[in-house]
Amino acid sequence: MHTLLPFLLAMIAAIVLLNMWAAKLKIAYPILLVVAGLLVSFIPGLPAVKINPDLIFLIFLPPLLFAAAWSVSFKEMKKWWRIISSFAFLVVFFTAFSVALVTSYFIPGFTMALGFLLGGIVSPPDAVSTGAITRFVKIPRSTSAVLEGESLLNDASSLIIFGFALVAVNTGQFIWYEATLSFLWMVIGGVGIGLLLGWVFVQAHKRLPTDPPSDIALTLIEPYLLYWIAEQVHSSGVLAVVSGGLFMSGRRLIFLNSASRIKGYSVWESFVFILNGIVFLIIGLELPEIVEGLRSKGIPLSTAIGYGLLVTGVLVAARILSSYAALVATLVFRPGALPRASSRRRQLLMPLLLGWTGMRGVVSLAAALAIPVAMDNGTAFPQRNLILFITFVAILLTLVVQGLTLPYFLTRSRSLNGIFDDEAEEAVRQKMKQGLKQHVYQFIKGKYDQEQIDNAAGLEKFMKHWEEKAKAADDSWMNERTKAIFFEVLEIQRQYLSELNKDPSVDEEIIRQQLYQIDLEEERLKIM
Known part of the structure; x- marks a missing residue:
């Protein structure tokens, strides 16, 4: 512990310094963090950072999802719910299915269940990465709201796929009617528990003699309670956190005073920033062990990189194709709901740019690290190291390639100007x-x-x-x-x-x- 604590403090200091450097270079800090995580893995003598896979979701996801629910505009989500829903659910399912088909065909030993497991991990784009990248480029708020709303909901849909695929890999079977009932309970139970506990938390803040420090302390433990309680009854902890967070966010003026809101904003901004940075660096620290695991299974590093490039290409292609499919479907069935553009060219460029915003990040990392080392019967989990490596390659490539080119495309094309009919x-x-x-x-x-x-x-x-x-x-x-x-x-x-x-x-x-x-x-x- 005495040797690990200085290392953890050094990690936080490195995250802060990298963020300042990223601001100076005018690039998104997740790009530098993921590259730094890769470089750190080559430093000899660093202590091994081991995190129980069962705790990954519980430690990182609840506060990150809770903070996202508080920052997203629910009004904008309702306004663009068709686009958000299609990207958060249909596109995620299509992407996971595409990954499952391709990997089961091209990667030896990869079953459809493992393919869906990998697809559930890498299918959701990351709101933090997208927000950090678009911070340097002026885009309409409605576009940002679509991306934020999508990333908030696609975390839930992708992790549901991940959960079902994990069960299928463990048991070797998939019973559709049991899965359907389980899915319904996960959705209904998760949302219901989130709304109920959100109401309870609001009443607690209103009725208890709280001050700003106690209000902030309560908000820090509430996402963990939402997630843990929902998981105990086998519903979706992610949906519980999202629905509870949205419920409380819309009532922040009722149960929090001005001091609690001001101080809480600063505390949560720093807390979420540190969590994001730690997750990006953790994968880099585990990379040598992952590569060693690949070698022990007889998988050459060049082959694993090729698989990573293949899956990344599938992710990018599936998102762009889905964007154009959504445009065509809207033109056919609900042309009045399509955002207006000043020209046909700009309207056709809109899906391409939305498709190019699919940077992967924290949720994918957390899901990949949450894969258990061993299955229920005690045998090693199949292809775990390869899945982790492919996930890392997908995150690195989407962050670096798409993350560095997206601001240029937005600035050069200016194709988003006029797409959304917003008042200046x-x-x-x-x-x-x-x-x-x-x-x-x-x-x-x-x-x-x-x-x-x-x-x-x-x-x-x-x-x-x-x-x-x-x-x-x-x-x-x-x-x-x-x-x-x-x-x-x-x-x-x-x-x-x-x-x-x-x-x-x-x-x-x-x-x-x-x-x-x-x-x-x-x-x-x-x-x-």
Whole structure:
């Protein structure tokens, strides 16, 4: 333990330094992390990092999925639910099936069950990688919402495939009616448990005398409880975390105060960043053992690399073909639901670009590492090292090749401009602020015009603050009465923004940014 702790601290320090370097180079930090993990594996004398495969999902997936559910726009998910659903379910199943067919045909000893197992691992694109890469390129928020919503749901669908394939490999059989009943229970039970526990957690935050540290501590353990409880009754822990996270996210203004939201955002951002970095580095540290396992099975490294290239090609081709199939199906059956483009060329380029965003990442790594070393009967799990190696190759290639070229394609083609009929972000922001200012002004005039105010100068500066959004030179005019009015107005602003968010034309991310500014203003007032 005394030798492992410094190594873990060094890993975290390396993650931070690599992130700063990636920002300077203007590339996505997952690319540097996965390359660093590969290079670190060649350093002699490093301690072996061993993680129980059964704990991989429990340690890494719940908080990562929970954080994704809190950051995604549920309103945008509803708006683009057809595209999101097709990519999150149909495309994932098609990709897993394609991988199973190709690997069972070309790789000796690979059965369809093993093929589906590998397909379930590598089929879901990674939201963290895509978000980090598109951070350097301006894309419409709706496009980002499609990618975020897809990655949130495709984790569940791919891991369900992974779970069924794991059972099939262990037992050597697949009973379809039992699998159907099990699938229904996993979906219904997972969603139901997530919503129920999400409601319980919300009530606990509201009714218990919590403060920001305790609120944050509770949110850190809640995803683990969601996942663990659902898994104990053999339903989907992933769906429980996703549904519970979405339920709580939509009620964050109800059960968390401004201090908890501000501090919690910073804590969770750092926590998720470290988890992502550790997972990317872990695969690199295990790579020598994986390669040694391949050699012990008589599989040359060049052959394994060829299999990795083959599977990666299948992943890219399946996603692009699925994107165009979705476009054709929409044109035939629901042409009105197709996002408008300024030209036919741009409309045809849209599926290609969406297909090129399929970078693999953390979920694939966690799933691959979660494959047990031995089966239930005690024999070694077949092709485990080869599956791990292929997964690593797929992640490395999609991150490096697609990750480095995607910003260039987006910038050069500009084919996403005009695909989604969004109002310009700055225009929406200005319109929202103007409406917010007018709403606050009318509230103050209507409620306080005829009331006796004990500090007329204070009220005058108060009005000037909302009419001109200018800060006073000092805070001497701020007394308890005026401060109480300020707090009331801040709450009125939140209510106005919550109502405004029901407008489908308003970007929810802009609403959230403004709510965050209101939280900061409230915390500033508390210390005046």
